[in-house]
Amino acid sequence: MPFKDALISLDDYRAEFMANARRIVAESQRPTVFGHALLIQAMVIEQLCWLLRFLPENSVSNDYTELHQGNVSRDQQALVNAATYYLDVHYNEDLTLGTVAASLHVSAAYLSRTFKAIQGETPISYLTRLRMQRAKQLLMQEAITVRQVAHAVGYQDPYYFSKVFKRYFGAAPTLIER
Template sequence: MFELKTFAPDILYAFTYHNARPGTYPYHSHAFLEMSIMLSGTSDYTIEGVTTRITAGQVLLFNPGVHHQETQLPGTESTQLHIGFRQIALPGVKPDTLPFADSVVALGDQADAFFACAKRIAVESTNNGAFGHQLLVQATVVELLCLLMRALPDNRVAADRAVTTTQAEPSVDQQALVASATYYLEAHYQEAVTLTDLAADLHVSAAHLSRTFKAVRGESPMSYLTALRMKKATQILKETDLPINQVATSVGYQDPFYFSRLFKQHYGEPPSTVQGRS
């Protein structure tokens, strides 16, 4: 087993996300490590082109460059703990990489202790303003990772592999910030979200967030939010016969006329022509 005397990861984010609405998230990868822990429910994950159903009690580990995509199926919901981290250095393993060959990790005998630890992180993730919050999250994530490494003998070990980057690629900090912003928007698109609200929740300035988001995704956070709302609205229009004003409210717009104008600008046709279309 690896020596962990200097094991001190930098925690980029740790938060829970409850999803009860069907939909598919963008296919993406990160320049840092990400762990997604299914606390309850179920959802499908497509990892490097292969789709697997993930249920409560399973954990996913995405090394840098591993492409993945989540789909919440109709009639299902899930609660997950997402943790982004970096500055991992293990002997014989590329920096910021853990030696698991598969993204779906088998926990074996460590499962009970691992999930007890994960639930403590989930609770602490809601205490942003509490004394010692960041230090406590850091310490508990280290504990979680140690339990994960104890499960390594139950898993296939990956061969060492290089992670290539170019100067044009966004930094790890930039990708982490945009990942957090994206998760926030996916969770709160039904609410009256402003750029100022989003930046405050992520503890950065609005200008910095807007600049970083555009550098990574090629669009502003509010443009992403509008496109997300339009996508959700289209799904509702096709699957229900709700009045346009209720569709507008369900995706975060209190003014149905403004919603209809945005929808037509986005798709070139009013929402009324989309309703009922298969």
Template sequence: MFKIDTNTFNPQILYVGDCYTNEPRIGENHHHDFVEFSIIYEGQVKYNIEGKEYWLKQGDMLVLNPGVRHFDIAEPGMHNVQLHIGFRNFSLTGFPRNTFPFKEAVLRQHDTSTEILPICDEILREKSEEKPGYDLLLKTYVMQLIIQILRETEPRQIRTSGLKLSMEELEKQQLVNQIIYYMEKHHTEEVSLSTLSETMYISPAYISRVFKEETGDSPIHYLIKIRLEKAYELLKDERLTVKEAAKLVGYNDAYYFSKLFKKHYGFPPSHILQRTS
């Protein structure tokens, strides 16, 4: 029913957090510029989504696309534990990036199998234990959760109009996916707009414009993020020096690499070495 490009299926996990509520509260009405999953892990809660109220119980979940306004309401005597997962850089072939083509944000327990909560069990366990490599495993479980949701989606839950991409838009999406795949494979090499242009046989200006439209990023800034994420994993799991990690992801200048790393993560790469030593 849905098709994912396996070469470029690499969602960026922004956060994984659990929240316990056992007293009356009304959350702040808000929206995100990324996708958020909110799973009711225990108890029950009421949600207001775009002005419409829903009662949710254990096993129910929300799939909130960018721009969907929502807030939760805990009434007296209610308690709940919710698991919130935010991510971006996700696409289904033929649909806009960072969008699930569902008619409603709410997926009821009877619409999903019991596979959802067991995956959440693993996510919460990894998050609480924080063993080496836990954040990589969290990403793996989130990817598993995405696939499980798509597998269990019934035809009646899917929006059949208003979301499908035109042929021109689909071609742009496929081009961007090809560029991302190329950068993932060649991030250790010298990659520039000229390189991408020669590889894709498309002008640099067109590549820049289409890539920005699809991802909100320039190709080179996207490449930097790929390199920094790879470096983070190298530093954490292989106990390399900063200079060695920088070189392995395509930077000969360790000082420049450190500046980029700190700007992206908010702390220098040496901080990871201190945590793992």
């Protein structure tokens, strides 16, 4: 790539990576051969594995996996980053700790314990804070009902949403000024 510094250094595995890339190109020219799609998928996964193997050591990814505590591993930080990203994207869905943990292929207890150790709050408190901030924005900016806001931020029950909102902000959602 035309960068001053390489984003990912493959070190001694550069030859294997490039050889596999050539195999992918060659295989893509034979779409009618039995097992073509499966073989392409396997080779692409192999390429991703080569990339991921070296990703944690480059300076770009270090920006995202900066360790907050000396006793936190990169894997734990990556898990919390993935959980935070997942919650940021899916906050408006009906989520539980179990569904978030399952999507990240870890146990709910491990996710909760690791998230709290690094972020200082549980994944559910992070989700609630995210939902409440978004709900307040919606109530202040748009002329929609409390029921619509509740659904927009992932609460199925508008009464429960109102109760959480009041506990979080000290005022009912109907009292937020536009």
